[in-house]
Structures are given as structure tokens and as C-alpha cells.
């Protein structure tokens with residue numbers, strides 16, 4: 032039987048795929064085999080426009096020669112060296128380079144291997160910070176419903192997506208703000224929705240319930256990504272910042288998606304003009320080329336831990352791959368591309384074109400909401416009776432067959448093209464998607 036894979040088809044049985052319906056996938060696999068610029072190429076040779084920057088990470092586009100060269104050089108210069116009680120130049124160099132685009136005062140950087148590790152690291156830094164200041168009773172965390180903070184036990188505890196939580200035990204001491212998703216009041220908002228800033232005041236209720244002196248930190252995505260691109264209501268993040276200040280709570284922005292130019296500024300913190308105390312990042316840090324994450328901390332937080340005898344390890348935390356030399360080389364080359372090509376400014380310039388194009392789909396059947404900010408966007412489809420998620424999944428499959436990669440979570444189609452995207456590619460993306468959505472029943 033010919034399924035187009037010929038004799039080269041890999042055996043798909045051993046790889047237990049993450050966040051995937053394994054049996055469904057393996058029955059009808061979708062294999063991406065190559066990538067360059069804005070495009071993937073499937074195993075069968077079809078060109079596919081990348082509407083999702085891989086998984087929100089390939090911000091400078093695929094197959095960047097400078098990153099490949101830097102990684103190659105680094106592998107042959109110093110492939111790996113530990114950062115526990117030892118150091119190597121490129122980790123220091125990369126951390127220093129990152130401070131040049133960091134929000135004001137956030138000039139201390141802890142390296143991790145992924146977004147999930149960044150989240151667990153930030154939560155632990157928050158606990159250690161309060162303890163160092165004699166407030167070790169601050170052990171609670173406040174996350175938000177519909178939040179996604181990776182898949183570590185810390186991340187799922189503060190996260191708010193039920194499927195990621197229901198099978199697993201979560202940490203005690205995590206509570207949640209209400210989500211800001213409000214179709215009734217905010218459907219088809221362009222950019223920030225008008226309604227919902229008052230939802231930040233729910234933090235007062237949680238403070239009254241638990242006692243401010245027991246809470247270490249509040250963690251939110253400035254723009255919820257995995258829940259289906261939910262930009263914050265106007266004024267919401269400002270209120271959250273001021274309530275955290277009022278009660279002595281650290282504010283953590285999870286910028287794993289919004290970091291490195293997605294909104295047209297280096298980080299959402301600068302885009303919104305709100306500086307958190309800790310910031311978690313990954314993905315665009317290395318253009319997705321090698322796994323790496325980074326937690327940015329305000330200098331005061333770092334310095335609060337640099338107390339006591341200098342022979343003491345200040346934070347009992349770290350990973351074998353914290354500051355991995357090869358990942359640092361990829362990251363430095365990535366930062367150079369962002370700067371040289373002005374990609375954050377380019378994203379800002381493309382954002383109005385993106386907004387107009389995505390909202391151009393509002394007339395299609397089954398579309399119940401369209402949301403956008405920077406170079407992120409989502410189209411929410413009404414669920415088919417008795418089959419929630421079916422329209423979303425069909426969109427993913429049909430779009431791929433039409434030459435477009437989208438992300439489907441339930442019935443939400445999320446989009447986040449590489450920041451190198453040009454107006455003609457935006458037009459192509461939405462014309463392909465229009466055809467697909469129009470063909471759905």
C-alpha cells in the first residue's frame with residue numbers, strides 16, 4: 032500500500048509523543064522534515080508556511096546560518112562544561128548580552144533548560160528571596176485560571192488548564208485568580224479588550240483569604256498563550272502590579288511566549304511598561320534551535336540572596352545544562368540576528384497588518400471570536416455539537432494539506448508567525464486559512 036512515505040518511512044512506534052493523540056497521529060502521521068525561512072517541508076516534500084514559529088519559538092525564521100555556524104564552532108571549542116562551582120566564558124557573555132534587552136533593573140540571569148524549568152526556578156527563587164529576608168512563611172503562590180506555565184509540578188500547580196492538572200497531584204498552597212476570557216463583553220476585540228481590569232482586584236480577595244504574609248508571588252503570562260491567545264484587559268496588568276506592591280508579593284511574568292519580540296518589543300514587560308520582579312523565558316532565547324531557558328531577576332532579588340558567609344552556596348538549585356555552552360552560542364547568535372535585522376521593530380511594524388488580516392476572517396461561519404496582539408492571534412471556532420475540538424483538529428489537518436501550519440487547541444486556532452514575516456506572507460497565510468475555515472461544516 033502506498034501512503035507516500037515509501038521505504039524511508041521511519042518506524043513510529045518507539046517515540047511516545049508529547050501532548051499528542053499518539054494512536055491517531057501514528058495512524059495518519061504528519062512529518063515535517065526540513066525548514067528554511069518561513070517554510071517547512073514535509074516528509075513527502077510539500078512546502079508548508081509556518082504560521083506558528085514551530086511552537087512559538089522560531090522567531091528569526093528557520094535554518095539560520097549564523098546560529099548553525101556558532102553552534103558548530105562552540106561544539107568544537109568547548110562542547111560542554113559544568114557551571115556548578117566552575118564557569119566558562121560564553122555563559123557569562125550571554126547573560127551579559129541578555130541584560131542589554133532586559134526590562135529596567137532585571138539584570139541578573141539564571142539559566143535553565145526549558146520554559147518549565149524556568150518556571151520552577153522562578154518559583155524557587157521567590158521562596159528563597161522571602162526566606163533570606165526573614166519572611167520564610169511566604170510560601171503560597173497565586174496563578175491564574177487558564178494559565179500555562181509548563182509541565183513541572185510547580186508549573187501545573189500555578190497553571191490553570193484542567194487537562195494538565197486532573198491526572199496529577201499539585202502542590203499545596205497554590206491558588207488562582209479568575210481568567211480574563213469573556214466572550215460576552217470582549218469578542219472580536221482588536222488588541223487589548225476593554226473589559227475585565229477589575230478581575231485583577233480578585234487578588235485582594237485571595238490576600239484576604241490567605242493573608243498577604245503567607246503569599247510569595249503571583250505568576251501570570253502577560254498574554255495567555257496556550258489557552259488561546261488572551262491579551263490582558265486594558266489596565267489589568269497595572270492593577271496586578273500595584274496590588275503586588277501593596278502586599279509585598281513578587282510579580283512573575285511568564286514570558287516564555289511573549290519574550291524575544293513576539294509583541295514588537297523585547298519583552299511584554301516593555302510593551303506594557305510594567306516591570307515584574309522575575310521573568311521566565313525560553314523558546315525565542317535560542318530561536319528554538321537548542322533547548323534553553325532563562326529567568327531574569329531584579330538585581331535586588333539577586334542581591335538579597337548574596338548574604339552571609341561568602342563560602343556558602345546561596346541558592347541550592349541548578350541544572351546540568353544551566354548555561355550550556357552550545358546553547359549559549361546559539362543564543363548569542365540569535366540575539367545578534369534580532370538586533371542586526373531589527374526584528375522586534377519589524378514585528379511592531381507588521382502588527383497592524385496582522386491585525387487587519389486576522390480580523391478579515393470575522394465573516395466566516397463558525398468563527399465566534401478573533402483575538403490579536405503583536406504577532407500573535409487566535410480564531411475561536413464554535414464547538415461542533417457533541418464533538419468539542421473536532422473543528423479545531425480538522426482545521427489543523429486541512430490547513431497542513433493546504434500548505435499552512437497552525438496550532439489547534441480544542442477549537443481555538445492559534446497563530447504566531449516568525450517575526451521575519453512579510454505582508455505578502457501574512458496575506459497568503461490568511462487566504463489559505465480562509466479557504467480551510469470556509470470548507471468546514
Ligand code: PLP
Nearest residue numbers: 145146147179180181285287288
Ligand atoms: N510557560 C509558558 C507561558 C509557555 O507557553 C510554555 C510553553 O509553551 C512553558 C512555560 C513551558 O515551556 P517548555 O515547553 O519549554 O517547558
